[in-house]
Every structure is written in C-alpha cells, then in structure tokens.
Amino acid sequence: MNAVVTESLEPLIAELCSRGFTVVGPTTRDGAIRFAEISCAAQLPVGRGDEQQPGRYRLTERHDDLVFGFAASPDSAKRYTQPPRQRLFRMREGTVEEAETEAPRIALLGVRACDLAAIAVQDRVFLGGRHPDPAYRKRREAMVLIAVNCAVPGGTCFCVSMGTGPKATAGFDLALTELSDPHRFLIETGSDQGSEIVAAISHRPATGDDVVAAEEVSRVAATRMGRQVDTDGIQERLAGAHDSPRWADVASRCLACTNCTMVCPTCFCTTVEDATDFTGGLAERTEVWDSCFTLDFSEAGGSSVRGSGSARYRQWLTHKFSTWFDQFGMSGCVGCGRCITWCPTGIDVTEELGCIR
Amino acid sequence: MHPMTPAPYRVRSRRPDRADTVTLALRPVAGLCPSFLPGQFTMIYAPGVGEIPVSISGRARSGGYVQTIRAVGAVSGALCRTRPGDVVGVRGPYGTAWDLPAAEGLDVVVAAGGLGLAPLRPVIRELTAHSSRYGRISVIVGTRTPATLIYPGELARWRDRYGIDVQVTVDHPDRAWKGPVGLVTRLIDRIVFEPRRTFAFVCGPEAMMRASAAELVRRGVAAGRVMLSVERDMKCGVGRCGHCQLGPLLTCLDGPVLSYERAAGLLAVREL
Numbered sequence: 001m002n003a004v005v006t007e008s009l010e011p012l013i014a015e016l017c018s019r020g021f022t023v024v025g026p027t028t029r030d031g032a033i034r035f036a037e038i039s040c041a042a043q044l045p046v047g048r049g050d051e052q053q054p055g056r057y058r059l060t061e062r063h064d065d066l067v068f069g070f071a072a073s074p075d076s077a078k079r080y081t082q083p084p085r086q087r088l089f090r091m092r093e094g095t096v097e098e099a100e101t102e103a104p105r106i107a108l109l110g111v112r113a114c115d116l117a118a119i120a121v122q123d124r125v126f127l128g129g130r131h132p133d134p135a136y137r138k139r140r141e142a143m144v145l146i147a148v149n150c151a152v153p154g155g156t157c158f159c160v161s162m163g164t165g166p167k168a169t170a171g172f173d174l175a176l177t178e179l180s181d182p183h184r185f186l187i188e189t190g191s192d193q194g195s196e197i198v199a200a201i202s203h204r205p206a207t208g209d210d211v212v213a214a215e216e217v218s219r220v221a222a223t224r225m226g227r228q229v230d231t232d233g234i235q236e237r238l239a240g241a242h243d244s245p246r247w248a249d250v251a252s253r254c255l256a257c258t259n260c261t262m263v264c265p266t267c268f269c270t271t272v273e274d275a276t277d278f279t280g281g282l283a284e285r286t287e288v289w290d291s292c293f294t295l296d297f298s299e300a301g302g303s304s305v306r307g308s309g310s311a312r313y314r315q316w317l318t319h320k321f322s323t324w325f326d327q328f329g330m331s332g333c334v335g336c337g338r339c340i341t342w343c344p345t346g347i348d349v350t351e352e353l354g355c356i357r
Numbered sequence: 358m359h360p361m362t363p364a365p366y367r368v369r370s371r372r373p374d375r376a377d378t379v380t381l382a383l384r385p386v387a388g389l390c391p392s393f394l395p396g397q398f399t400m401i402y403a404p405g406v407g408e409i410p411v412s413i414s415g416r417a418r419s420g421g422y423v424q425t426i427r428a429v430g431a432v433s434g435a436l437c438r439t440r441p442g443d444v445v446g447v448r449g450p451y452g453t454a455w456d457l458p459a460a461e462g463l464d465v466v467v468a469a470g471g472l473g474l475a476p477l478r479p480v481i482r483e484l485t486a487h488s489s490r491y492g493r494i495s496v497i498v499g500t501r502t503p504a505t506l507i508y509p510g511e512l513a514r515w516r517d518r519y520g521i522d523v524q525v526t527v528d529h530p531d532r533a534w535k536g537p538v539g540l541v542t543r544l545i546d547r548i549v550f551e552p553r554r555t556f557a558f559v560c561g562p563e564a565m566m567r568a569s570a571a572e573l574v575r576r577g578v579a580a581g582r583v584m585l586s587v588e589r590d591m592k593c594g595v596g597r598c599g600h601c602q603l604g605p606l607l608t609c610l611d612g613p614v615l616s617y618e619r620a621a622g623l624l625a626v627r628e629l
Binding site for chain 1: 359360361363364365402404405429430444563589590592593595597598599600601602604605606607610626627
C-alpha cells in the first residue's frame, strides 16, 4: 500500500480549494449529517455520531474527536452525479437549445465504500449502454472522490453482504482512514490526480504501525454490520417469488412514500416536467427524480400497470436484487441501509429478503 | 448530443385518418433523417406539452418518418392538432425491429388490433414489395367500429393489387357493415397458412396480442416465430428513466418487438 499520513484535513481542503474545486463534505444540518459546501475542516461534524435503526435516525454525541464517526447519511453522491433536477433543453420557435453541460468541479469528501460502489452502478447505467449520457460523463470527470473508510457502520448497514465495503478498494482519487491515539489520517491514493493532490500537501510516509492500525479499522468495521443478507441464489429466488404472500404483508406496511428510492444511491429513475413561458413561444423540459412507488410510474394503454402497493414494492425489490443483473450485469443494491433507516414505517429490506421465498 | 435532446422536425403533411387519428409526415428541419427498421419507434415531443413514443409506420417520400397518432391524452392530442409547417421534436429511432428476414420462405400472418396496424404497415409494405420471398401472406385486422379502421384505402390496395388475403373484423358494426364481427382471433379460422411453416407479426392491445399469439401457437406456429410489440409508457426511450420495465426487460431497449417465446411468460404475469 502506497500511503501517507496527515494530522489534519485542513491542508487537504485548502489544496482542493486552491485547485478550483468546490469542496463538498459532511456537515450537521436539519438534525442529520448532510453534504454541503465547506471551506475548512472545522465545518466537519467533529465528535458527532449517529444511531440508525429501521425508521429511526438520530445524531449523537461521541465524546471523542473523530471527524467521520458516523455511517451513511441521507445524502449520497447521487445528488452530485445525477442531480435531482436537470434542465434538458429549451425549444424556441422551432429551434432546440441544448442545456448547458458545463460541469462543476466538485471534490466530494467523505464518500463511503458503499457509495463508491453505487457510483460504479450509475456509471454502468449512464455510460455503459447504447446511449451514453455526456452530461453525466462531464460531471463524473469533473469530480474528485475522496473516500473515507468506515470506522463505525450504522445499525442498518449490510455492505459486507453485498461485497461493497466497508473498505474502499477502487473508484476513488484518495481514500482516508481516520486513526486515533494520536488522531491522524492515513491517505491512500487511487489515481494520478489523487497522487498530485497528496504531493502538494504536507505529510509523512505511513509507518507499518499506521498501516496495521488502518487495516484494523476496516477489519473491525466489517464485524459490526447492523444487518446481513444471504445473497446466494438471490436473483433466481426473487425471479421465482412473484406470488409470495409476503408482498401483500409488506404492502400493508408500505406507505408508497418513495423515501427509500429518494435516499437510494443507485435508484436512477426519472420523469420529465414540461413548462412554457407566458407567450408559449419558449418550451423547457426538465428531468427530475421519480420513483417506481408512485401509482402512475408505469402505464400501458392509459392505465397503471402496477395498481397495488404489493406490485410496486415487488417491482422495486425485485429490480434491485434480481432484474438489475439482467439489465446491467450487476446488483442494484450496495448495502448502504438508507432505505431501511429512512422508511417511515421501518420496512427492512434485509428482513423482507429473508421472508420472501 | 445528450440522448434526451430532440432534433427539430417539421410537419410536412397531415392526413386525418379518422375522427381522432392522424398520419403525419415528419422531416428534419436540418440534416438527414436517420434510417429505421420496421417496428422501431421515435419519441415525439409536442413543445411544452410532453413527449410520447410512437411507432414508425413508414418512410415519407420527402425523406422523413410517417407516424400515425391517435388522440388519447394531452401529448397525443397536441400532436394530432399540429398543422403542416409546425415544428415538433423527434428522438430516435429506438427499439427492436420486426424480424422480416426470419419470415422468408414461410407463410406470413400479420395480425393487427386497432392502431396496432400502424407499426405493421412497414412490414406489409415490405411483404408486398418482395412477395416472391414469402409463402401465402394474410393480413387480419380487428377494429372497434368500421369508422376506427385506419388505412382503409391501403388495405384495399394490398388486397386488390398484391393479392394478399386481407380480412377485417369489427367489435361494433354499423348498419352498412357486412363483414365479420368479433375478435381478431376468429379471423385466424378464415385464413390459409401452414402452421409449421408460418411466421407471424402481431400488434395491438396486450389482451389482443396475448389471445392471437396463443391461438397461433395452439395451431402449431412456433412461439419463437410469433413476434409481437409490447406497449409501455416511456419517458426516455433510451434505458434511463425506468418507466417501461417489464420484469427483466427495459421495453425501450429490449423491445418493443419481442418473440412470443420471450414475452409469453412476462405478459402472463399480473402487475409485472
């Protein structure tokens, strides 16, 4: 491992800013850890932890100086890779103006291994097929990803089951592991750009003890998953479970509120909104996040294909763990646990998977 | 170019087919119109109103697409109200095609329900243009009433000029109607084909396709030789909006044209 150690993130943040990046990192807002633009390390949520259970999220005081002592937050990288609203084009008097595709240069600080895996899923969706998305490509290319290896997984995490964490192994420019006694950060580089950034800040080479301590953080984190899923044969199991009585059971608890899909880092479904100015001469089209839990999401011949809540929950779960493989050759779930935490009735996807036969 | 950005197309001509259906010829404002395969669709955008998938029903003499649209909602209504000279947005063509080469040397059954005749029109034109490559050719059409039948003139021409067996049935006859009444599946009794050497193209409402395909297979046509075109609402047409999922398929990319062999299991499942 080619790693270095720094005692503070201040020089890293300053270096990113001086290179013209907008640094986006975890902050405390609205009673949660939220991604926001930051300009110094003091804005990071020092000493804050979280408690996550089905339908429950609370910030806690950790009584230590850990900067990343919390698990996945309601915001994921999706907010930046695939913004919730994107103007697609304008049409004015018979001419089409394509939307501005200048991508902001964002340094995303604090991305977890599960979210790196989610970005890899999105890359497959938006870049891997017959119709690659140049706007997505520009955003991705303009983005620097600074991962943080999880030290304290949440009560709803199951990245170990999905093979996506807790240690970041690919897809990052830099990966940090936060270490205690003394407080310091081990930094691994994952790209040329990452190496250049590290070279520009003060650091010392990592010692053998630093490396062992970092490995121990990831090893311990892997044993502290709040949830687990038996993924063996899951694709076939779900494909054959269309008539499971469990769908009706979960539908009786599901509010179809779409929270799970909004916090999911891989849910990519969208719809479009059309608007005109007062003269009607200018038409504008916007793509916005959508969810398969809404009644009119899938229609044929003018009526909803999935009229029942059980069919909509089945669609979502089966897509994530089964038909995503058919469409994109990989799982649509990265085990971040957000859908469990942010479900207002505490529906637990790992529990449902265990009950569906 | 972003896959969601349409190209401006001008309405070159507009032919009302029936009270609520029009056939438009669309040509790019600039540049060339991409070629298409029979069965493919475009996403047509009515400025400020919305965008819908519409199957291509032919190539216009002017070098664009011919597309037949029935006014059933806000977007299709707006498109049906366009006039020659108006500009709409067009993306595509997208999706899979009717497998015409696989039908060569075989009897061919074309079964259409309602507006389903529109996506089959390029198939029939291809069959008539190269009829020597195929065995017996039959076109069976079901429609709600005699007044909702699209392309009546062309149906007559295919029958009279090319000797194709064209049969039409209606659900609700008017006083002048002298032909068959009932489902299109009943016309399968009235046409001549050798099931084990037959290829079928089926398009219409899902229930019609299911019943027609099942009947053809019951007669001995191989399920892999029955093609149908699956309808699902779409927002993107390029596999990124998720709306058109049908089990493991994204209808926009894997369809709309599927073999009954592939589609039968999926269409049999409620609320998939």
